Amino acid sequence: MPDEPRPGWPGVELTKLREVNVRELAVRFVFGAAVSVGAGVLGKAVGARFGGMFLAFPAILPASLTLIENKEGTRKADRNAIGAVLGGMALAVFAGIGEAAFGHISPPLVLAIAALGWAAMALVLYALLAFFVPETCDKNQD
């Protein structure tokens, strides 16, 4: 009989770092660098608002999902995508805080508050997911 879903709090498994290979990290670095440069070029060529849109471009999502599917199967890639939905929603909170606060308080503080706002919103959404759909956050299987 399969174990009951155990959503609980997220855990950390540092031994997973040994499974990370340099090529995977290089792919992610290249995607991240390319999107950052692309957003900068578009910001100069078209306008800061247009370039800023690409700060929320799903740069590493496709690479991550493909790597996860190849290594750990479709189920885990799908679970990762569900988590990314929540992270994506929280991204709008990050941007909204930046839009409202830049120019009013110290810029580094704005970045810190925006990052904390993203983390807080992402955690709240994850807690709601774990409460209402516990099987998607099952530590036994994923």
Next chain:
Amino acid sequence: MSWSDIGILAVRGLAGGTFVVVFALVGEVVKPKAFSGLLSAAPSVALASLSVTLAFEDVARARRDCVGMVVGGVGMSVCCVLAAVAIPRVHAAWGSLVAWVGWGAVALGLYWAVFIGAR
């Protein structure tokens, strides 16, 4: 484009790649997968780019970046929903392509509607 602009772009690329790798490594060690997925949509590129903008340019540019990023963030949510729906059906490579197209349609459509069409 001046040499100074090219230098700033290089710093942007370096910072963006580094932040993405750091968030990816954190995402690797946390579980379950739904939780590590949060970090797949973390503001890694945004934190890097906005930091570079604040260091070399001005706050007004950073604010305008964030205005555009709100639109991109809505697109990101739709893109992730599409990825979650498509991946079990067509696997990650095609699912990711569908998600990218979805991001483009939503973000560019909203950008046009909010900043161009509404005027």
